[in-house]
Amino acid sequence: MTVSTAGPVPWRRSGGARAWLPITRYLGARAGQAVIALLGVTTAVFFALRLSGDPAQLLAPQNATQQQIDQIRQQLGLSVPVWRQYLNYLGDLLHGNLGYSYVQHEPALTLLTQRLPYTVNLTLAALALTIVLGVGAGMIMALTRGGWGERLLMPLVLAGQAMPAFWTGILLILVFSVTFHVLPSSGDNTATSLIMPAVTLASLSAATVARVTRGAVLEQLSRDYIRTARSKGAGTWRLIWRHLLRNVSVPVLTVLALETANLLGGSVVTEMIFAWPGVGQLTIQSVNDRDFPVVQAIVILAATIYIVINLITDIIYGFIDPRIAVTSTEAG
Amino acid sequence: MRAHLRFCVAALATTALAGGLAACSTSGTPGSSASGGGSGSAAGPTLTVDLSSYPASLDPGLQYDTESYSVYRNIFDQLLHRDPATEQVVPWLATSWKQQNATTWTFTIRKGVKFSDGEPLTAADAAFSIERILDPKFASQQQANFSAIASAAGSGNTLTITTKFPSPTLLSYLTTLSVVPEAYVKKVGNAAFNLHPVGSGPYEFVSSTPGSEVTVKRNPQYWGPKPQIASVDCRAVTDIATRAADLQSGQAQLADSMTPDNVAQLKSASLQALSTPTERVSYLAFNTIHGGPTDNAKVRQAISEAINYSALDDDLEKGYASPVNSVLTPLNIGYPKSLPNYKYDPAQAKQMIKQAGAAGQTVIMATSPTYSATIVQAIQADIQAVGLNVKIQSTDQATYLQKVQSPSHNWGSIRFGQWSCSCLDADGVAYPLFHTGTIWSSYSNPAFDQLVEKARETLAPATRDSLYAQAYGILAKDVPGIGLFQIDAIYGASTKLQWKPDAQQDFFVADMKLSS
Numbered sequence: 001m002t003v004s005t006a007g008p009v010p011w012r013r014s015g016g017a018r019a020w021l022p023i024t025r026y027l028g029a030r031a032g033q034a035v036i037a038l039l040g041v042t043t044a045v046f047f048a049l050r051l052s053g054d055p056a057q058l059l060a061p062q063n064a065t066q067q068q069i070d071q072i073r074q075q076l077g078l079s080v081p082v083w084r085q086y087l088n089y090l091g092d093l094l095h096g097n098l099g100y101s102y103v104q105h106e107p108a109l110t111l112l113t114q115r116l117p118y119t120v121n122l123t124l125a126a127l128a129l130t131i132v133l134g135v136g137a138g139m140i141m142a143l144t145r146g147g148w149g150e151r152l153l154m155p156l157v158l159a160g161q162a163m164p165a166f167w168t169g170i171l172l173i174l175v176f177s178v179t180f181h182v183l184p185s186s187g188d189n190t191a192t193s194l195i196m197p198a199v200t201l202a203s204l205s206a207a208t209v210a211r212v213t214r215g216a217v218l219e220q221l222s223r224d225y226i227r228t229a230r231s232k233g234a235g236t237w238r239l240i241w242r243h244l245l246r247n248v249s250v251p252v253l254t255v256l257a258l259e260t261a262n263l264l265g266g267s268v269v270t271e272m273i274f275a276w277p278g279v280g281q282l283t284i285q286s287v288n289d290r291d292f293p294v295v296q297a298i299v300i301l302a303a304t305i306y307i308v309i310n311l312i313t314d315i316i317y318g319f320i321d322p323r324i325a326v327t328s329t330e331a332g
Numbered sequence: 333m334r335a336h337l338r339f340c341v342a343a344l345a346t347t348a349l350a351g352g353l354a355a356c357s358t359s360g361t362p363g364s365s366a367s368g369g370g371s372g373s374a375a376g377p378t379l380t381v382d383l384s385s386y387p388a389s390l391d392p393g394l395q396y397d398t399e400s401y402s403v404y405r406n407i408f409d410q411l412l413h414r415d416p417a418t419e420q421v422v423p424w425l426a427t428s429w430k431q432q433n434a435t436t437w438t439f440t441i442r443k444g445v446k447f448s449d450g451e452p453l454t455a456a457d458a459a460f461s462i463e464r465i466l467d468p469k470f471a472s473q474q475q476a477n478f479s480a481i482a483s484a485a486g487s488g489n490t491l492t493i494t495t496k497f498p499s500p501t502l503l504s505y506l507t508t509l510s511v512v513p514e515a516y517v518k519k520v521g522n523a524a525f526n527l528h529p530v531g532s533g534p535y536e537f538v539s540s541t542p543g544s545e546v547t548v549k550r551n552p553q554y555w556g557p558k559p560q561i562a563s564v565d566c567r568a569v570t571d572i573a574t575r576a577a578d579l580q581s582g583q584a585q586l587a588d589s590m591t592p593d594n595v596a597q598l599k600s601a602s603l604q605a606l607s608t609p610t611e612r613v614s615y616l617a618f619n620t621i622h623g624g625p626t627d628n629a630k631v632r633q634a635i636s637e638a639i640n641y642s643a644l645d646d647d648l649e650k651g652y653a654s655p656v657n658s659v660l661t662p663l664n665i666g667y668p669k670s671l672p673n674y675k676y677d678p679a680q681a682k683q684m685i686k687q688a689g690a691a692g693q694t695v696i697m698a699t700s701p702t703y704s705a706t707i708v709q710a711i712q713a714d715i716q717a718v719g720l721n722v723k724i725q726s727t728d729q730a731t732y733l734q735k736v737q738s739p740s741h742n743w744g745s746i747r748f749g750q751w752s753c754s755c756l757d758a759d760g761v762a763y764p765l766f767h768t769g770t771i772w773s774s775y776s777n778p779a780f781d782q783l784v785e786k787a788r789e790t791l792a793p794a795t796r797d798s799l800y801a802q803a804y805g806i807l808a809k810d811v812p813g814i815g816l817f818q819i820d821a822i823y824g825a826s827t828k829l830q831w832k833p834d835a836q837q838d839f840f841v842a843d844m845k846l847s848s
Contacts, residue, residue, distance in 0.1 A: 053730025057737055057771075061396070063753060063764040064476040066739075066771055075471045103388050103395070104542075105526050114542045170573050177581040178601075185577045186382075186569050187544065275382075275569040277544030284570070285385065285543075290730045 030314070034307045041303040045296055046089060050082055055102050055290040076102055089296075098300070099293025101286075108297040111282060116301075118188060119278035122201060122270070123263045125194055129202035130209055130259060135252060137206070138213020139240075145218065153210070160207030165266055169200040169273035186275035197274040201266055205259040212255040216248040223247075249320050257313040261306055376550065376562030377846040379829075382575040382587035386543050386568035391526040392510030393465050396474050396754070402588065402839035403546050403566050408510035408531035411439065411458060411491075412503060416834035419663060419756060421503045425458065425511055425532075426491070434498040434791065435482075439491040445555045447513040448536040455486030460514035462493070470522070477505050477755070497789045500796060504755040507836075534559050534842040544568055548841075559842040576824060579603050585826040585846060588839075591704075592650035598824045606823040607652055608833040612752040614703075615659045616711070617765065617813040619774040623745040625690040625720065632811035634684035635746070637677045638718040639711060645817050648706055652820035658804045659751070659765060659815040663835050666758025666787070666800030671808055674815070681718040694721040696744030700732035707816075708748050715746075722746075737771040750819065754836070758800045759788050766812050775812035 056073040064072075073079050077088070092099060098108040137157060140149040163171075176196060177185035184193050220226060221244075229243055271280035279298060286294035387403045388395035413424040426439035445453040462484040465472040480499040485492050495502060511532065517525045529537050534556060535548040549563040567584065569575045576594055578584040580601045590598070595605040616635075618626040625631045645653045656662070657671040685691050695715070699708045705726070712722040725744060727735065735743040753760025763784045768776040783803040787796050807813065821837050831844040 053728070053734050055730070057733040058730055059473055061473055061476045062751065062772075063760055064771065068476050068479070069771065071468060072471065072473075075468070105389060105391070105394060105523065106542075111542065170577075173574065173577045173581075177583070178577050181581055185581045185583050186574045187567055187583075188541075273571050273574055275544070275567065275571070275574055277541060277568070281543055281568075281570065288729065 027311075027315075030311055034304075034311070037307060038300065038303055042090075042093070042296065042300060043086070045299045046086055047082070049290070049292050049295060050085070053290050054078075055292060058290055059102060098297040101291055101294050103286075103289045103291050104294075108293040111294055112279065112297050112301060115277060115279045115282045118276060119264070119267055119271070119280060121194065122197055122267055122276060122278060123260070125198035126201035126205065126263050126267075127256075127260060129198055130205040130263070131256065133202065134206040134209025135213050137210040138252075139217055141210065141214040142217035142221065157207045157210045160203040161211075163203065165200050165204065165269045166273060168203055169196070169270060172196045172200060173273075186273075188276060193274075197270050197276050200273070201263055201270045204266065205263055208259060209252065209255055213248060213252050216251045217244065220244055220247050246320065250317060253313060253316060253320070257309055260309050264302065264305060376560060377848055378563045378565065379561045379586065379841065379844065379846050380565045380567065380584045382567055382569040382578050382584040384568075384572070384575070384589035385570060387546065387566075389526055390529045390537070390540070390546065391512070391522065392529075392531075393461065393470065393472050393474070393512060394526065396477070396508065398588070398837060399568075401837070403548075404529060404531075405510060405839065406533055406535040406564070406841050407529050407537055407548060408512065408533045409445065409453075410507055411509045411511060412507045414507050414756075414834075414836055414838070416832070416836075416838070419835060421507060424507075425453070426506075429503075431791075435495045437493045437495075437502065439493070441486075441489040441491055442555070443489060445532050446553050447516065447530055447532045448551050448553060449513065449516055449530050450553070451513055451515060453511060453513070453532050455489050455491040457486070457514045458491045458509075458511050459484040459486035460517075461509060461511045464512075464517075465509075474508075477508065480505075498791050499789070500787075500791050500793075501755050501757045501759050504757055508754055534840075535564065538563070556842070560845045561841055564841050579824045579826065582826070585829050586831075586844075587824040588821075590822040590824045592648075592652045592822065594824060595650065595652070595822065602827060604825050604827050604829075606825050606831060606833050607820045608835055608837075609654055609661070609663065609818055610752065610821045610835050610837060611661050611663045611754075611756050612750055612819040612821075613656060613659060613661050613761070614653070614707070614750050614816040614819055615748075615765075615813050616816065617659075617747050617749060617772070617774070618811065619741055619743060619745050619747075620810075620812050621741040621774050621776070623695075623741075623774065625688075625693045625695050626745040628688050628690065629810055630684055630688040631690045631720075634681040634688065634690075634718060635715055635720070636674055636811050636814045637684070638681040639674070639714045639814065639816070640676050640678075641674055641816065642676070644707060644710060648704075648710060649817065649820075652822055653817040654820075656815040656818050658807060659813045660758055660761050660804070661818040663818075664753075664756050664758050664761060665793070666762070666796060666804075668801050668804035668808075670801060671804060678714075678718050685719040691719040692721060694723055695746055697722050697724050698732060698736055698744045698747040699724060699726050700729045701726060702729045702732075703748050703750060711748070711816075736774075741774045743774075756836070758796075758804075759784070762800065762803055762807075763788060766807065773812075775810070777806060777810060777812075780806045780810075 056069050056076060056078065059072055060069045077085065101108055101111055104111060137153045141153050144150050173185045173196065176183040183196055184190055187193060226239065226243060229239055267278060268280035268283055270276065271278045272284060282294065283298050286298065383399045383402055385399050387400040388397050389400050390404050392404045392408050409425045411425050412421050414420065415422045425442050425445065427442050429437060429439040431437050441455045441458060447453055462478060462481060464470050465474050465478050466481060480495045480497065480502060482494045482496045513530055516530050534551055534554045536551040538547040538549050540546045544567065546566045547563065550559055569578060572591065572594065575587040576597060579587050579598065580603065590605065598605050618632050620627055641655055645651065645655060655673050657673045658668055660667050697708065697712060708724060712724055715722045736747050751761055751765065764770050765772050766775050766780065767773055767784055768781050780803055783799050787799040787803065790796050790799065821833060823833060828847045829844060
């Protein structure tokens with residue numbers, strides 16, 4: 001989708017009810033694309049995994065014989081040709097069966113749903129921090145350009161962007177757990193457990209969002225409509241809520257959608273550091289163990305989330321700036 | 333300027349408002365299920381343990397990785413134990429045993445032992461525990477450990493085990509056998525049993541948060557002495573720096589899988605490092621079949637003299653390692669005491685490489701990130717110093733295994749590894765590593781094969797010792813592998829914890845004491 005809007009968005013909503021018809025058609029097309037994307041991802045992961053090592057060798061004890069390893073392979077259903085395994089897998093998938101973990105002796109779906117709330121929790125908390133800190137800092141930097149606000153915040157933003165999660169996390173643990181004993185260093189046992197993982201996860205995204213927001217606000221501030229609004233005596237609040245926020249929200253939303261995906265991915269490292277029992281930890285463990293069914297289930301979930309986030313973003317574009325939805329349906 | 337300032341205040345206010353919203357969404361922690369239990373029975377301290385991963389199974393019939401052991405062996409009783417001081421097999425659930433003939437053993441099962449669901453533990457439960465591991469449909473990862481057993485049967489308090497051949501390691505492996513309740517397992521099924529294990533051990537299962545935490549509490553019906561620690565939270569903390577931080581911040585009192593590098597850090601934070609030599613040996617194995625330069629025994633001999641063993645033990649392992657004279661540890665039965673330790677003679681090694689015509693040739697060293705990179709690099713430097721060119725190929729564990737276990741033997745020349753059979757016997761090391769045609773062996777010598785085959789089916793300890801002395805004598809000449817050092821297990825702990833870890837890495841919480 002191309003965003004080709006010159007000039008500010010007019011305040012009154014154009015289109016009305018008529019705008020919904022192209023949107024439903026558009027959604028149908030998007031759903032079709034999503035299914036194809038999911039199938040592609042599933043297939044790629046299925047075959048890539050099977051090229052990457054043999055779970056039976058990892059599962060077998062050190063003193064196992066070749067026959068015992070073959071036996072394990074047979075029990076896991078890995079001794080039949082790969083295309084056969086693939087067909088079996090797709091068949092199971094259509095029945096909603098994601099397979100059974102080789103290592104943990106539980107259905108992959110159960111393992112995933114046990115871990116998902118933790119990751120969703122962490123990601124939402126980090127997303128909230130990203131929006132608040134990122135958009136807030138970005139606006140302050142733009143509005144105090146060259147002044148104290150920018151001078152104070154820019155180094156923080158640069159630091160946030162430069163520090164990798166594994167370093168930020170350990171640093172936070174050293175300061176807040178080891179030195180001051182105010183926050184738990186790992187796990188999810190108390191209400192405060194979420195704070196450090198969320199801050200760690202959000203630091204990079206917040207920095208990115210802050211920079212994009214700053215750029216977007218600066219661009220808008222030089223526009224005529226702002227000057228007009230000001231000259232008409234619009235108050236600061238009115239200027240931010242009515243005019244500025246709406247117009248900077250399209251680029252900010254784009255980067256937020258991308259960052260949400262990054263947050264989900266970044267949670268792998270953060271969850272490792274803070275022993276957060278989410279999907280990220282499960283991912284590392286299952287990849288190391290070559291626990292194929294679990295890895296496949298995680299990938300399907302991740303792909304679905306990406307697709308859904310993109311879809312939601314596109315829909316929100318339509319609400320913020322109806323010209324976008326109309327433009328895109330006209331284009332394709 | 334004024335306008336800008338006002339903008340700024342507004343933006344700050346916006347931030348604060350949204351901050352309030354964010355605080356609402358971050359404060360709750362849905363999804364955190366039952367944990368922090370263990371307040372059920374009588375008073376006593378709670379121990380929090382950081383394990384390097386979540387136990388792969390709580391059903392003791394399935395997995396036997398260190399972390400699973402550390403948790404489920406406290407919930408279940410084992411058929412036999414080892415005396416931590418002497419390493420001798422001693423009674424536990426079996427109060428006595430007798431060998432009826434070369435392949436038949438009978439065990440008398442302790443009376444009055446109850447599972448925590450109140451059902452009595454019988455010889456039939458012990459037999460069932462063995463049979464289910466042997467059942468191919470159950471797909472137990474421990475099947476190979478018990479594969480010498482032909483059948484197990486229980487009647488009353490007598491357990492009868494028949495082996496396929498006279499098996500000298502049977503008792504060794506039976507120290508790793510946890511006894512499960514047949515009736516309960518059959519009633520709830522294997523999957524439910526793995527999620528909610530019921531055993532007869534000193535602790536009983538309370539709750540688990542999969543991937544994160546298992547909580548156990550003292551079993552009030554336990555037949556043995558009452559443990560001092562009332563409940564245990566076993567947490568999975570993958571990151572080693574976080575495990576150290578948990579100890580320092582007091583969130584955990586015990587952490588496993590620490591490295592020699594952590595010890596100074598722990599000690600400076602007034603914590604203690606508990607360590608014990610284990611039967612785990614760090615080793616190099618050569619490809620003698622398609623290894624290029626290492627097909628030549630002279631080159632392998634030269635490499636064995638090129639390695640600065642004491643530097644590995646003292647500088648890299650910081651003293652948490654002991655020298656060995658073969659790919660085995662002195663804890664294992666069959667350790668060839670009469671062999672001299674490896675010697676470090678780089679000048680002679682260089683000479684031998686030259687004589688073998690291998691000077692300047694490239695050898696590929698296979699390893700994986702599972703093993704210490706600094707050790708591998710130190711060995712690389714040592715071998716390069718005597719005239720060979722060493723290329724390290726580090727692949728993840730799955731790929732490493734696929735490569736080195738390939739029957740085509742085209743994985744390179746040298747591989748680095750660590751070995752432990754959890755059996756304290758040479759049979760679990762020499763046979764799988766060097767016998768012709770095993771998955772690990774890229775070496776073949778019929779004389780050696782015969783000796784280890786015979787030792788595998790000989791019961792008399794003295795005869796076995798002499799068979800292994802001969803077998804390891806052949807390995808010392810052929811050098812299909814080099815024992816680098818015996819590895820110490822290191823735990824980090826609060827100074828309030830009293831515990832002496834043992835060579836088997838038995839993680840029996842009942843043996844620990846925690847002062848407040």
